[in-house]
Amino acid sequence: MPRITLPDNSVREFDKPVTAAEVAADIGAGLAKAVIGAKIDGELCDSATLITNDVEIELITAIDRKAGESTEDALFLLRHSCAHVMAEAICKIIPGVELVYGPPLETGFYYDIAVPEGRPLSTDDFEAIEAEMAKIIKEDRPFKRYELAVEEGMNKLKSEGSKYKIDNAERAIEAGSDELSWYATGEPGEAWEDLCKGPHVPSTGRIGAFKIMSLASSYWHGDADSDRLTRVYGIAFADKKQLAKHLNHLEEAKKRDHRVLGKKLQLFHIDEAVGQGLVLWTPNGAVIRNELQNFIGAELRKQGYHDVYCPHIGKLELYKTSGHFPYYSESQFVPIMDRDFLKKAADDGCSCSELANLMASGDIEGYLLKPMNCPHHIKIYSSQPRSYRDLPVRLSEFGTVYRWEKSGELSGMIRVRSFTVDDAHLFCREDQIAEELNGCLSLVKMVFQTLGLNDFRVRVGLRDPDSSKYVGKSEDWDKAEKACREAAKSLGTHVTEEPGEAAFYGPKIDFIVRDVIGREWQLGTVQVDYNLPKRFELSYTGSDNQQHRPVMIHRAPFGSMERFVGVLIEHFAGAFPTWLAPEQVRVLPISEKSADYGNSVLKALRDKDIRATIDHSNERIQAKIKVASEMKVPYLLVVGPSDQQDQVVSIRARGLRQNLGTLPVNTFVEGVCSEISSRGKQTIISEHFQAVEA
Numbered sequence: 087m088p089r090i091t092l093p094d095n096s097v098r099e100f101d102k103p104v105t106a107a108e109v110a111a112d113i114g115a116g117l118a119k120a121v122i123g124a125k126i127d128g129e130l131c132d133s134a135t136l137i138t139n140d141v142e143i144e145l146i147t148a149i150d151r152k153a154g155e156s157t158e159d160a161l162f163l164l165r166h167s168c169a170h171v172m173a174e175a176i177c178k179i180i181p182g183v184e185l186v187y188g189p190p191l192e193t194g195f196y197y198d199i200a201v202p203e204g205r206p207l208s209t210d211d212f213e214a215i216e217a218e219m220a221k222i223i224k225e226d227r228p229f230k231r232y233e234l235a236v237e238e239g240m241n242k243l244k245s246e247g248s249k250y251k252i253d254n255a256e257r258a259i260e261a262g263s264d265e266l267s268w269y270a271t272g273e274p275g276e277a278w279e280d281l282c283k284g285p286h287v288p289s290t291g292r293i294g295a296f297k298i299m300s301l302a303s304s305y306w307h308g309d310a311d312s313d314r315l316t317r318v319y320g321i322a323f324a325d326k327k328q329l330a331k332h333l334n335h336l337e338e339a340k341k342r343d344h345r346v347l348g349k350k351l352q353l354f355h356i357d358e359a360v361g362q363g364l365v366l367w368t369p370n371g372a373v374i375r376n377e378l379q380n381f382i383g384a385e386l387r388k389q390g391y392h393d394v395y396c397p398h399i400g401k402l403e404l405y406k407t408s409g410h411f412p413y414y415s416e417s418q419f420v421p422i423m424d425r426d427f428l429k430k431a432a433d434d435g436c437s438c439s440e441l442a443n444l445m446a447s448g449d450i451e452g453y454l455l456k457p458m459n460c461p462h463h464i465k466i467y468s469s470q471p472r473s474y475r476d477l478p479v480r481l482s483e484f485g486t487v488y489r490w491e492k493s494g495e496l497s498g499m500i501r502v503r504s505f506t507v508d509d510a511h512l513f514c515r516e517d518q519i520a521e522e523l524n525g526c527l528s529l530v531k532m533v534f535q536t537l538g539l540n541d542f543r544v545r546v547g548l549r550d551p552d553s554s555k556y557v558g559k560s561e562d563w564d565k566a567e568k569a570c571r572e573a574a575k576s577l578g579t580h581v582t583e584e585p586g587e588a589a590f591y592g593p594k595i596d597f598i599v600r601d602v603i604g605r606e607w608q609l610g611t612v613q614v615d616y617n618l619p620k621r622f623e624l625s626y627t628g629s630d631n632q633q634h635r636p637v638m639i640h641r642a643p644f645g646s647m648e649r650f651v652g653v654l655i656e657h658f659a660g661a662f663p664t665w666l667a668p669e670q671v672r673v674l675p676i677s678e679k680s681a682d683y684g685n686s687v688l689k690a691l692r693d694k695d696i697r698a699t700i701d702h703s704n705e706r707i708q709a710k711i712k713v714a715s716e717m718k719v720p721y722l723l724v725v726g727p728s729d730q731q732d733q734v735v736s737i738r739a740r741g742l743r744q745n746l747g748t749l750p751v752n753t754f755v756e757g758v759c760s761e762i763s764s765r766g767k768q769t770i771i772s773e774h775f776q777a778v779e780a
């Protein structure tokens with residue numbers, strides 16, 4: 087008879103098979119009411135699943151009591167169940183639709199449907215569908231599962247005649263199912279039903295809140311030559327509060343979209359004539375990039391790094407030595423052919439397809455737009471003999487690299503074809519790895535903290551033990567993985583280990599930051615590499631006068647400047663801290679009478695290297711303030727005759743409705759200077775207007 091082990095290791099014994107719902111009832115009436123499903127020996131199941139053996143069980147409630155919100159499992163159950171409810175409602179509103187496939191997603195769910203000829207589904211239908219869904223949910227109908235043997239089940243599907251459902255069943259059978267299952271929303275045979283593996287919540291009434299979000303077109307099996315389908319997206323939550331929070335979050339994300347803000351604030355431009363995925367940094371964006379580069383450059387010099395510069399191409403042979411070609415050739419631009427080689431190929435009568443094959447296989451003489459900066463830096467290391475006393479050698483460069491991303495995957499600054507890595511390569515002795523890793527990690531941490539990205543976690547990427555894509559000796563991998571683990575642990579933040587996430591040449595530590603609205607972005611990375619030093623036969627002379635092999639560390643705290651700035655635009659919603667803001671102060675003379683005084687204030691600011699402008703337009707002051715506010719300028723200085731008389735400025739700070747007050751011109755200038763040099767640790771407000779801050 088089943089012995090049931092709960093997550094707290096307590097055990098309950100039953101003298102006959104029980105369902106998860108009955109286990110919940112045995113624990114307490116409150117839990118019985120709240121349970122919507124269960125994980126039985128790790129598998130998500132209906133709460134009505136009958137348990138006959140000894141198992142470990144985790145009861146799933148709509149809202150997890152400890153976390154105060156729904157777990158991923160709870161959301162899966164709610165969303166998948168809501169997809170059924172939506173499908174039933176659509177079938178009722180648009181007779182003749184055929185259902186194809188409706189999985190839950192991390193962000194909600196969708197259902198792919200085939201609409202009848204001449205009756206497209208439009209957003210105008212949402213209201214009616216949602217009303218029908220609300221009715222089904224109010225009726226609180228049970229989800230009832232039944233199963234049929236494969237043959238009987240296939241006969242049933244064939245008699246119903248939906249090629250889509252027959253296809254789904256065939257796939258399930260191919261994947262090893264020995265039966266087919268259906269879920270009826272009510273009594274089987276009477277109520278609406280769908281071929282489905284489950285699991286589901288016990289009844290429709292458990293779906294607390296939902297919304298149909300959008301439509302998209304899709305293709306059967308994702309194949310553009312196959313049937314065209316309509317994809318209906320929806321979301322579901324345990325209650326209205328969580329739905330509202332989610333909608334609010336989406337709204338906020340939309341307002342922060344770096345592509346929209348990038349255009350409005352004139353930070354960057356992507357031009358079809360230049361090429362997709364090729365970011366043009368316009369003057370405002372260039373200021374931000376420069377400031378970030380100066381910021382990190384100064385820190386690197388403190389840590390003993392040396393700047394280097396390299397060309398944007400290198401010989402194809404170089405990347406064959408490094409292994410970047412052909413390991414990553416799919417994500418690279420095709421090689422650039424040497425002119426002499428091309429002429430020779432033409433003279434030899436080489437056909438187009440032969441030439442294409444040669445290029446793809448790399449059997450040519452030519453160059454590669456660099457996909458990585460490492461090989462160039464390695465050649466700088468090996469350009470002179472190195473002794474153990476010279477190590478570590480730390481070479482840094484904001485190096486631009488090129489990747490072939492599919493055009494459908496390009497997006498603003500986040501997914502691009504050319505980007506600049508805040509790259510560095512450290513060549514060190516094995517006994518220096520731990521210290522160098524710690525140096526890299528503390529740099530990354532400092533960068534994130536300065537930018538207010540305080541919520542980050544660390545992922546240690548390890549080998550996938552079942553894959554053969556990795557190069558290098560197993561013992562070296564073990565050592566490198568150990569060093570990464572230990573360094574990551576020393577950061578004192580949340581660390582996860584993920585097999586399969588390593589680079590092909592070594593393990594890595596990735597930084598995943600959470601922005602102010604809770605989205606996660608993978609940014610900086612630190613990687614240990616035993617492989618490239620070997621491939622390039624790098625060496626140094628040890629204290630024993632013998633030749634030894636150095637270890638390399640690749641690291642990039644920001645990752646790509648494009649991606650990083652894209653993330654920062656969204657993180658700050660365009661309102662950059664003063665030290666990063668393209669325009670730090672704007673002077674707004676009230677009228678022409680104050681123009682000269684305004685110019686003298688402007689000069690005082692510019693003399694101290696503050697990025698300031700003046701608005702001499704004939705607009706009224708309120709209009710000038712509005713224009714400057716839209717550009718998210720941190721400080722606006724309104725100057726009129728009385729300010730001139732007192733030699734002060736009236737200060738408006740970004741995001742505050744009223745004037746802060748006035749300060750003497752020089753006091754303001756000094757205040758901004760220390761706000762900039764302290765990178766926001768001291769501000770005009772914290773130094774002079776503390777009452778406002780409180």
Ligand SMILES: [Zn+2]
Nearest residue numbers: 269282283284
């Ligand atoms: Zn289902």
Ligand SMILES: [Zn+2]
Nearest residue numbers: 458459460640
């Ligand atoms: Zn590298």
